[in-house]
Amino acid sequence: MHLPANGACQCGEVTYQLTEEPLITYACHCLDCQKLSTSSFSITMFLRRSGFELLSGNLQSWERPTAAGNRAVCWFCPTCGNRIYHENPQMPDVIRLKPGTLDDTSVLDPRAHVWTCREQPWLEHYAELPKVDTQPDLAEAMAALAEGRSPV
Ligand SMILES: [Zn+2]
């Protein structure tokens, strides 16, 4: 990862900068991450707090118990709701960034899938799914479905 690395929430009000290499990055399949991502997993990047600097915006937080039995304080942009990072109050030196908010996500380097006991069964076929470069045309997809053809 090129440092410093910049990131922002979806609306752009919250911006931040990373100044240290991440400790490790996981793809987490726990149910909380499925809710958060509205998908099958989320990417979590463990960082030393000293390597994270908030540049603009005012984060808000809410707190919840985690599947692992800890507490998570979840920091988000109050305007667009985009989650920025989580922290465990008992491990104040480490934050868990939601690194999909980085400007350059091509540098993400997940090293493991965790909570695979919750992994969605359809992920097994994920790499074989048809691929569409951009948003499929909805009207065409509906017409294809009506004719019994594949929508993509
Ligand atoms: Zn925002």
Ligand SMILES: [Zn+2]
């Ligand atoms: Zn998770």
